Amino acid sequence: MNRIRFIKSGLFTTIQDKGRWGYQQFGMPVAGAMDNFASRVANLLVGNDENEALLETTFMGPEIEFDCHEIIAITGANMKPKINGDPVAMWTSIPVSKGDKLSFESAVTGLRGYIAFSRIIKVPEIMGSKSTYIRGKLGGLEGRKITNGDELTLGEKTLSDTGTYIPKNFIPIYPKEYTLRIILGPQDDYFTEEGIQTFLNSTYKITSEADRMGYRLDGPLITHKKGADIISDGIVFGSVQVPGSGLPIIMMSDRGTTGGYTKIATVVTPDLSILAQMAPGTTLTFEKADVYESHKIYKEYEENISQLKDFMKNYRFEFHNNMMFNLNLLGKKYSVTVKELIQE
Template identity: 45%
Template sequence: MSEKLFQVMKPGLLTTFQDLGRTGYQEYGVVVAGAMDGFSLQIANLLVGNQRDEAGLEVTMMGPTLKVLKDAVIAITGGNLSPRVNGQPAPMWKSFAVKEGQLVEFGQPLEGIRSYISVAGGFDLQAVMGSQSTYLKAKIGGQNGRALEKEDILYGAGNVQAVTGRALHYNAIPAYGKELTVRVILGPHQDAFTDQALQTFLSSVYEVTPQSDRMGYRLKGPELAHEDSADIISEAVPLGGIQVPANGQPIILMADRQTTGGYTRIATVISSDISLLAQAAPGSLIRFKEISIDEAQVLAVHTDNFLRVLELLVM
């Protein structure tokens, strides 16, 4: 039976419910969506005893104020947006209890730009095409297909026995800096670029612009020249694909990316680096480093094995 857990006193800049995405429907034009920083969401869920893919709240830049309506166990992970409970600093990367009547709030972003809130037992949400993720443009998933609004009531899935004090070891907590190196696989359209453009791409610094959002990170830096045209026959696009339109400025496709695209892609960000990239604020500086597919696969397996081991330890 669902229970009232939180009342939204302030919604924050952009607070939505996200899980790991609406997969399997891109061929029908349905966007994947899901958490921008899937690693942090999965850790938050494991710390409160949920399945890794349970939906949680994705908090962007300026967080909400939530009034606790029923005692619960929560975890906050991802970017440090100065979480507080009744005015006192709240722990991050650790499960802890909140009591009826308390206020969960956020302050100044200190590191990263996206936090994740999971609650033991999960939130009571309707799934759309197998996912509870919010996709704002289609108005599906989450809280009536939209971001949180003032006076919303958030429901929990029911009574659970949860353990407090579960914490991720400090050595495993990601560091979110203002400068980051993002590893990529070149292609699939590197032949569409000049040799100089490829060298420029791998040797230059690009800045994340304020026009970046859940759909894509627009970058500003040295222009990447095409051999001929920036346009291709529209084809499926992956998470982390780096499109380069005619202006020569890269766009990294993120969680709310379109299902197909008609611009050349110079490279693709490896899956293990997407979560770090998702925490990059406007003004952050990015360098790209080429690695092999074999290296990328080893890193992906390492990340998944880490989460699987953690899952066995806490479930």
């Protein structure tokens, strides 16, 4: 059996895939990877379906010992990944040997890291998904986060001899300040004009109450016309709720399906991948788009991923065809690995 073992769990590591869709009418939250872009790319880099289950790590990555050869990819937050103590590149396929140890430090950019495995993680699918939903104690590994000493079984699969990477200009930069594009509504008419202007023209800070369920923001208060309560209705990833306190909460992957607070706006989907990487203390502003503009943004985002898929098909290198050079530059030693691309 192909296994990996967690010597250290990391701060908060869970198994996630694209989420549990189709059961919201039964009150079942979707859950799923917080960063859509990084999780899809990680899967593609190891030759998986882009929606396959993978590890989502938070701020401090785990230490993993491999009991089998494997191909992995690491994307998302930069937690300085190392194999057996030597730094390895992110956003590329990496061959790992039996006995190797993968370790991380704390994130220098971003907040959430993804580790995809070519021989997919074997945990049961519940309602069509392997995603961990912590509050419902289901999915992933026994419905909980990974703890020290846990083992995961990987599937059976012949590993590819070749890997790929993505070009540097496609690798996202995780900022400390970001402008999220939003569509006003569905309850923008519950707010005063002043309240809407406050929301659109102020800077909000992500508080320490920010997790997979939602991000509470701090900043100028948004005023309602009369009350913040509505008859409970649906909530999506990116819904911006404003309860009576006047401070917005952005709902994330583990949101409940329904809620009774006014929603001033909804964040456009592609911007949620960046938001998922923003830690408490970073700041946000909001920029209005209409639904047609949002569809244009959505399409550009998906076209970007299609281009990446084409690139990954065409630019492949053989794992065993690496050349390593040791360089001495300005009194420092560097090890440089060169990969020969396969000629078509």
